[in-house]
Amino acid sequence: MNQQSIKKYNQFFQPDKIRLNKRVYMFLFFLVISIILWLLIKLRYEYVSTITYKVNLSELPETKVALTSDSLTVTLRVKALGYNLLRYKLFKYYKPLSVSAQGADFVKGNCYVVLSGQLDNFTSQLGTDFTLLEVSPDTLYFHLSDVVQKRVPVKPDLNITYSKQHMQAGSYTVVPKVVRVTGPASIIDTLSCVYTQPLTLEDIYDNINTTIPIKPIKGLSFKPSEVSISIPVEKFTEARVNVPISCINTPYGYEVMLSPKTVSVTCNVAVSKYFALKPDHFSIICDYNDLVMESSGKAIVKLVRYPDFIGNIQIDPRKVDFVIVKKKQ
Numbered sequence: 001m002n003q004q005s006i007k008k009y010n011q012f013f014q015p016d017k018i019r020l021n022k023r024v025y026m027f028l029f030f031l032v033i034s035i036i037l038w039l040l041i042k043l044r045y046e047y048v049s050t051i052t053y054k055v056n057l058s059e060l061p062e063t064k065v066a067l068t069s070d071s072l073t074v075t076l077r078v079k080a081l082g083y084n085l086l087r088y089k090l091f092k093y094y095k096p097l098s099v100s101a102q103g104a105d106f107v108k109g110n111c112y113v114v115l116s117g118q119l120d121n122f123t124s125q126l127g128t129d130f131t132l133l134e135v136s137p138d139t140l141y142f143h144l145s146d147v148v149q150k151r152v153p154v155k156p157d158l159n160i161t162y163s164k165q166h167m168q169a170g171s172y173t174v175v176p177k178v179v180r181v182t183g184p185a186s187i188i189d190t191l192s193c194v195y196t197q198p199l200t201l202e203d204i205y206d207n208i209n210t211t212i213p214i215k216p217i218k219g220l221s222f223k224p225s226e227v228s229i230s231i232p233v234e235k236f237t238e239a240r241v242n243v244p245i246s247c248i249n250t251p252y253g254y255e256v257m258l259s260p261k262t263v264s265v266t267c268n269v270a271v272s273k274y275f276a277l278k279p280d281h282f283s284i285i286c287d288y289n290d291l292v293m294e295s296s297g298k299a300i301v302k303l304v305r306y307p308d309f310i311g312n313i314q315i316d317p318r319k320v321d322f323v324i325v326k327k328k329q
Contacts, residue, residue, distance in 0.1 A: 048079050048133065051088055054096040057142065064144040065184050065219070066101070072142060074099075074115060076122065077134035084129040097125055099140060112141045145184035152191055153178050154227050156212060157198045162233065163205035169234035169270035171308045174227050183220035191217075196227060207233050234270040236311070241265050243279045245301055245320065249288040256288060256299075257323040263301055267310040281307045284315070291322055298322070 055072040066072075074097060100118060104111040115122075115135045123132050154174050162168070181188060196212040208231040214222045243265050247256040263284060269277050283305035291299055298319040306313060 045082060046079055047082055047085055048077065049085050051076050051078055051085075051130075055099050055140065056096045057101045058098045059100045059102040060144070063147050065147050067143045067145050067184060067186070067219075072099075072140060074140065075136045076126075076130075076132060077136070078126070078130040078132055080130045097122060101142075110141050111144050112139050114139055145186055147182060148185045148188050149180055149182050150188045150191065151178045151180050153193045154196065154214065155193050156196045156227075156229050157215070158231075159198060159200045160204055160208070160231070161202050163203050165235050166205045166233055167236045167268055167270065167311050169232040169236075169273070169309050172229055172231040174229050176224070176227060179214060179225075179227070180223045181220055182223070183217075187217070187219055191220075194222065196229075199229075204233055207231065232270075234272060236268040237271055237274055239267055239269040239274060239277050239310075241277060241279050241282070243282045243284050246283070246285050247288055247291075247299075247322075248285050251288070253327050254288075255325045255327055256286075256291065257325055258286070258299065259321040260317075263320070264316045265303075266314045266316070267306075268312045270309045273307075273309045277307070277310070281305075286320070286322070288324075291324065 052073055052075045055074055057066045057072070060066060098121070099113060099115070100121065101111070101113055104113045116138050119132060119135065122135065126132060154177060156172065156174060158172075160168075179194060181191060181194065194217070195215045197215050199210070199212050201208065208229070211226050211228050213226045214224075241264075242262045244262050245258055247258065250256055265282055265284075282303065284301050284303055286299040286301050299322040300319055301315060301317075303313065303315060
């Protein structure tokens, strides 16, 4: 290797810099090992620290329920090995502490329990990993509400798409239609219905029969907690019927002349119901109160009733000519 080649090699690889980097890496490696060993030694000693736990109230009267119980917490001053304290600080996986509400007292409409009287209860729940030194606060306040029951209807949350040439062939059925809800009166009083968990199905070509859980509501329980739902599914075909138009709210002494008097309704209908589809299954109206405000001489027709085994409804025409005539007395 000539002198010029050696010079290029040194410029590219920089041997002095490589040796320096090796020393830095070795120093960092032993530094990390030293820190880990120091930490392991320190964690073998006992320390005093505070731990915050969520609280679950137990032994409540059967006719009462605690409001905002999920926000109740207590802070415990404990002594424990560093391993156990570090485990809590990093993961905080401990389950809530159970606080007995038996014998709770009342003040200004609120209930309270004195926690210093439940130290043995806390100690048994903490186990051998912690030594309990102090509980804060000394008194835990909470509010109780009457437990009431109410029967409310169930509304399914459905998102269903059907295969080509298939459709829902009638109303779905929910069994049971109502469920009994139990919980605080303050929540129950505002409840008019409950919903199921969402049900999403795609490319459906056959009848649906399934069970869906009731969507949970915090603080409430349901009986039963699930409902059965059935949805008829069939192939469909296109149908067309002529339906007469009715004019509502026409005052005495007046008559509304419409042209045309009927409209054509085109829809998809379940094959098994094709021959059962009749004009009297529909109700198509126009409103006199809308006509008197209309200057174009055109009345918008509205579909207000139709059977549950049809879909994709189209009306032609959507507007008809009208004349308001005063009848001779």
